[in-house]
Amino acid sequence: MTTEAETARPTDDVALLGRGGDLIARQLRRAPREFAVGGFGTLLYAAMTIVSSFVVGWITDSVLLPGVEAGEIGTATLAGAAAAVVGVAAARAAGITLRRVGAYYAQYRLQYRDRIEVTDRYLDLPIEWHRRHPTGQLLSNANEDVEAASFVAAPLPMAFGVVVMLLITAILLMLTDPFLALIGFSVGPALVLANYVFQRKMRAVAAKAQRLRAEVAEIAHESFDAALVVKTLGREDAEVGRFGARSDALRDRMVEVGRLRAAFDPLIEALPNVGILAVLAVGAWRVDQGAVTPGTLITFAYLFRLVALPVRVFGWLLGELPRSVVGMDRVEGVLGEDGGVRYGGRTPATEGGAEADADAVGYLYAETEYADLSGANRQRPAAGNGYERRGIDSITLSVDSGKTVALVGPTGSGKSTFAHLLVRLFDPDKGEVSLDGHGLVDLDRVALTDAVSIVFQETFLFNDTVYNNITLGETFDESEVISAATLAQANEFIAQLDDGYATVVGERGATLSGGQRQRIALARALVRNPRLLVLDDATSAVDPAVENAILAGLRHLDTTVVIVAYRRSSITLADEVIYIDYGRVIDRGPHAVLYDSLPAYRDLIDAYEQEQEPA
Amino acid sequence: MTAATTTTAPPAQPTAEGALATIKRGLSLSPELRRGLPGTIGIALLATAGRVIVPIAVQQIIDSGLSGGDVDMSFVMRMTMVALAAVVITAAATGWMHLRLARVAETALSGLRIRAFRHIHDLSMLHQAAEQRGVLVARVTSDVDQISRFMQWAGLMLIVNTGQALLAITVMLVLSxxxxxxxxxxxxxxxxxxxxxxxxxxxxxxxxxxxxxxxxxxxxxxxxxxxxxxxxxxxxxxxxxxxxxxxxxxxxxxxxxxxxxxxxxxxxxxxxxxxxxxxxxxxxxxxxxxTTPGTVVAFLFLVQLFVQPVQIMGEAVNEAQNAVAGWRRVLDVLAIAPDVADPGADGVDLPHEPVGIRFEDVVFRYPRPGETASEASAAPALRNVTLQIAPRERVAVVGETGSGKTTFAKLLTRLLDPSEGCVEIGGLDIRKVRFDSLRDRVVMVPQEGILFRGTIADNVRMGRPDAGDRELTASFRRLGLDDWLGELPAGLVTPVGERGGALSVGERQLVTLARAAIADPDLLVLDEATSAVDPVTEVRISRALHELTAGRTVVTIAHRLSTAEAADRVLVFDGGRVVQDGSHAELLAEGGVYGRLYASWDRGTAG
Structure with missing residues (x-):
């Protein structure tokens, strides 16, 4: 994430500042009102900071010293001085508050806009695109990257104010006394530079420490999750060694953080003090020469103190820039993705089972899917090892209206891919899938989702009630929902849940068993009364007897059903079996016929039977 | 799943302890801190002293150097030099303080983190229940990080700013x-x-x-x-x-x-x-x-030096409270006594031969939340189980979810100790057997193929750390898995990904089986898989299991009744008791719970 920040060289810095400029311009455009408030606040703050030091100088020259010399002081003068101090401070406090409020509003407005736009894009982009991007990456895009891009908003108003403040100070110094100005011009930039270098180095070490912290957490997670194995294999010492090594590496980084602090903290703290002392020494000499008054000297000594702290904001801003730029680039990357999904305007029939056809359909998965397998090219001729092979080669088939068809084949043969193409989760590379004779690409989006429903192998439930997980927010009669759940063999267990249909299922449905979740997902599809129902191994976690009851129930519906299945019992319920391997249709026909004529099919079916006999 | 994973671990002790007591307890566990901190605090106070020098110099120069229009340049220069020296000393002290603090605190905290990690592994399964894991991870990560942040920032701020505020107010009182x-x-x-x-x-x-x-x-x-x-x-x-x-x-x-x-x-x-x-x-x-005009001006600076730290301290106190709470949580975990403890040097070793098992009137209760294992008062998960398993016997354990079969397996492998009664292995009380020996001779293959990030070889070698590559390959060959291994792109050194995610569920199980095989145990406890792996892999796994179990005492928690059919003997658990005991054929004839289970299973798989 922050590797750019760590490895950046001075030449990169110029480029970075350029990109930083782009970033700032983009963000200013995206939250103009918020930044205007912050900008106003910061100007007020800058002006009042300078005025306040003049007030101190003025009080010294016009109230305090004359008063002491005269041995008396008017109440009005004194009250005026106090009022001036409090009044200026109140205005300055208002400036600070407005500046920070503006910065916060800007920062969160930017996050809001980017998150809405990024997630909007996620919803527009096809599943094929989602497949190519790991979940973690998409999440961090919508969360951390968006956040990083907005970080620049926090120091921006302040930095603007400090620039104004420094400019005014510089001008005042030059107008007042060139010698005092010289001090300002040497201490100021030195302070900015020290802050910048500190932030840069700190960020690099902090990023490393953060990564190590994540590793330590990951090992702890992995190790505690595998506690059973650690215990039963007596691996405690080895685990402690593994964890200890990372923990100690983290310690070393944290000590390095300490070392950086040790080097820079004193420097950054000492520089303004040295400046103040120099102002005192040089100022006293200038007072001696009659060039400045003691009040002026106090003014500038006070000003040094007031300005020294805010100067740190540059270090902060420059330190955040690399991360923000990376964040912005990633966010823009997503926003710049072209969905490429077009819908037609046609609508298929609304009654009866649909007819589904595939004409020479081919689809290959993108390479990136294999990223986790360390780049190895895994061509897997053997079946049954759980490896996805690369999509489908060429499939031509048609499913007649109202029929139930089973797609059977070894793992990785292309069954799921084909099932997904049938409902247009993505478009084939070649060939055409059609519904009732209309190409899927020509169909209206809503008409298509009304006509077809798919239930996935991996159930996904929303953190919502059972009822809403079935309706997905659409309006159905309660009786429709219950009858769909009944058909999915889910009504009974739902009724037994604490709150029945109103039970909240928890994140990803964690409170339910796998089989229960699959049945809710099935009810979700059934309540829509689809004309084509595709079950992608959707009942794998359901008890075999229950599965049979479900499938038997489906046969009474006026719906075309395509199921991807393993169990013989469910396969035999289909009107027809289509045997797929190597991304092609090898053969099709009734189960009994295929079983006799196709050895590969017979072997696959028998494998499950063999389980029942002692090997 | 089973009762074990839904039982909350008892918290160590009530946490009404005060902050000071926690810190005292923490310091006694981390001697590095106790030795290193006082010196660091001393240096921190020295560093603070330097901060009030500049306002004093301002006051002195205005009052003595600039008084009455005459400028005493030599006094101004002297004063400036003294102040400058003080600024330099302060800076050096600040630097030294940061160095020391980081070294002392981080060394101590890494030690604490590792100790807590080890201790958590030494606790029994009761404390490691699934819902607890996130919490346990927090103990060795965020809680310790919080202490670290406190030591490096808030704690320091607290000390430095308290010192600064005290010093500033002292100087103020001295001046006026x-x-x-x-x-x-x-x-x-x-x-x-x-x-x-x-x-x-x-x-x-x-x-x-x-x-x-x-x-x-x-x-x-x-x-x-x-x-x-x-x-x-x-x-x-x-x-x-x-x-x-x-x-x-x-x-x-x-x-x-x-x-x-x-x-x-x-x-x-x-x-x-x-x-x-x-x-x-x-x-x-x-x-x-x-009072003098210089004093009044100096106060303008001193007030800043006083008010700022008071505000920062407000923030730091909050952070300090969080850190102490985190520290207390870590210490509380360390304070839990391991309830299934290694007899260590007092223990005995298991003989190198297939071992028999005896359960004598064993009762097991899971503790309710807040109870320790010995106080457990929940309804028993096992009720007075008495049975004997002969060496080399292959036993299948069947029963519905919650029948007690998983608890039985955990007692067998001493992941838990019985609430009442006694478990014997190889004729020895299992509590007397040294962990080294027990873990060496008794291996459990859990239901989920639990793998660690690394290669297949790394994972299998956990079964026997000194095994060479050839032995690893041989282990796969013996299980009939050499062709599978050969098809992998990098063979033994194929990375398995995070938690084995690069392999399919079935493949992960193959690796765990190879891991068990190479450990060459005398008692093998298998928690069989039910996950929907495809049929070909299922056949492969069952063949592997059969091979692996030859010549050993084997207890299998059977989810597929085909496994029960293949066993010498079947134990049927129901409601925490063994309700049926005999061969598959005998039990089938008896009917009962087993007959019911078999019927429901058969309906699902028969064509």
């Missing part, structure tokens, strides 16, 4: 008692202001955290659920949910931000009020001649 009292009189007002803002900030940030959680969950749903959203065309509803969650976060965040911004403003104003008060009183006193 009445002016110092004016400042002190205003302190309670500042503290009240800080309290008021802090309590509001706390509420606001709590809400921000909740909203962040809600937003992240909604984002995750959108990303993970993309296929469902796409397939069902529910983008509009999803957009509305996202909009609500994202806006919820924004509004909570700006609310907290506004409070925080007002806090800064109020802090600014409060120090101005102190300055104004000092100015008014100071000028009156100076006109009186009871």
């Amino acid at each position: 008692v009445p002016l110092g009292l004016v400042v002190l009189a205003l302190v309670p007002l500042i503290i009240l202001m800080i309290r008021w803002f802090q309590s509001r900030l706390e509420v606001a940030y709590l809400q921000v955290r909740e909203r962040v959680g809600h937003m992240l969950a909604t984002l995750a749903e959108t990303v993970v659920g993309a296929p469902v959203i796409w397939a069902y065309g529910i983008e509009t509803r999803t957009r509305a949910r996202l909009q609500e969650a994202i806006e919820g976060h924004r509004s909570a965040a700006v609310r907290a931000g506004t409070i925080s911004a007002s806090f800064s403003g109020a802090g600014e104003l409060s120090s101005a009020i102190v300055v104004a008060a000092v100015l008014v009183v100071g000028t009156v006193l100076a006109v009186d001649g009871s």
